[in-house]
Amino acid sequence: MNVYHEILEKVHAALEELQARGELPGNLDLSAVTVEPPRDPAYGHMSTNAALVLARAARTKPLELAEAIAARLRGLPDVAAVTVASPGFVNLTLADDVWRRQVEVVLREGADYGRCDLGRGLRVNVEYCSANPTGPLHVGHGRGTVFGDALANLLEFAGYRVTREYYINDGGGQIEALARSIYHRYLQLLGQTDEPLPKGLYPIEELVPVAEAIVERDGAKWVGKPESDWLDLFGRAGVQAMMARIREDLALLGVRHDVFTSERALIEAGRIDETIRHLDGLGLVYVGTLPPPKGKPVEDWEPTPQLLFRATLFGDDSDRPLKRSNGAWTYFAADVAYHLDKIRRGAQLLVDVWGADHGGYVKRMQAAVKALSEGRVELVVRLCQLVKLYSAGQPLRMSKRAGRTVWLRDVLEEVGRDVFRFMMLTRRNDAPLDFDLVEAVRQSKDNPVFYVQYAHARICSVFRHAAEAGMDTGRWAGVPLERLRDPAELELLRAMAQWPRVVEGAARQFEPHRIAFYLHDLAGAFHSLWTRGKEESGLRFLLAEDEATTRARLAMLAAVRIVLANGLRLLGVEPLEELH
């Protein structure tokens, strides 16, 4: 329960009282009534739009209704002042004690401070990363992975039951390309070819050890053999090796999925046939011919009858192919089966985190989920834009064709997990992100990671000094919080009390970046107060001659530290006690 909810309840109570007195109709919809901090602090601490949103239905003037509401809020224990402002806002200034009490709340709830029940225990499956097992994770994967992981943490904190999931795309043509890429390395190792790697294959060096292992085990056994003899074997070896590497990369990022689901396993278990039959039973599958794309002529277009899913019945722009002309299932068909699998395993809400280049795929997958769940399960898709890498302002040239990709592992070794994770969340997921490897590790206030970490470390430093002075820094019962009087202190307390609101808003919108921005603001409020202590010694946290005030301030700092740590934990960033 946060302060804003408490005040909202009081507004509701005031409205119900007015209804009971017959001054308001009894059947009002109160869902649009909000209590939020006004942008301009001159309007007080909280503001409600109740009169504005209800006036029409109540057939009264907003200002009159606002006055009536205000009259019932005035004089309440925690309310210091209530004013009405045109066109009908009711603005409240709360007693300082309300904010001081938040310290006790935070200290009591600790790591749970900010939790809420927005999700009401709903089972949500968050699928993220899901990089093809054809190479290590690169920086772009890193962004989506961090986003998905932070989102999963956030939803869990907001009361959802979360499953973190990785879909291994090991069933399609790209695995054959992987097998051929490894085979080429294999021939090279045995001196059987000096041809360059054919186009479309993977030029990455990480495949060499895979080929070496095969040489060691089988020698030249596969030289000159037809593809059908070795393709499957080389593909499996490649997938196994690349997934092992990807799991290492995930571990470096601090990411742990609960479930890895293999596309190939779904196919081999006949799950796609089963799923398509299921769709067919619903009358959603037919054989038809799609029109060619308009405006953009496709060479060698041949109208081909295909097995199609009636995606247009569920909001997509076109029906979508389930089978290729060679008879194999499309990627989409496998993905439909996979999403049905997630639903059957109990997911009540599906979240997919994809790269922005998959944007064209969103509607058909949502259509499929709608069809499969008969409208009961929603699929939320979040797209992550590209990461542009820089080094000291110079763009880093990456050429996938030449095999010069910047691997996530290399970046993590350079800047560290915490910096990378935080920086990936300092932008909305759907906006492109510039990431400068040199700037990212600079220790200055330009660097948001450092700025937040520094606030946490400074608080820890105060506590070290307090402990040296022999103060009790662990027990807060009976702390005289009324000693927190300075406007800057109350400002910090109010910033701290925003945390539950921020969690709720971020979770509702699936936007973990809001956590990062909030932490920056909270750190700013703290740094500001700290520096004032430099200028006015009476505002220092540790006062040798005033133990009561010191204890109050330490309690406040302990609470702020908890909120900083809770926020960083959701982002998967470790709060540091010292910086070096």
Added chain:
RNA sequence: GCGCCCGUAGCUCAGUCGGAUAGAGCGUCGGCCUCCGGAGCCGAAGGUCAGAGGUUCGAGUCCUCUCGGGCGCGCCA
């Protein structure tokens, strides 16, 4: 040609299920170090929220159109 995303200060970006006088960082200019970590803080300047209509008590936010940028557009994933 169609679909999705985006357009906010010189630059990079926030902006609460629509809320009041649109914010932050960088950069620029001007201040603050006996003393808890100055790796910080305070202040100033800087805006047609791409443009035009619409919805309403109220629009950066919702709708329509235009302009500009990104991504995608049968049998790749």
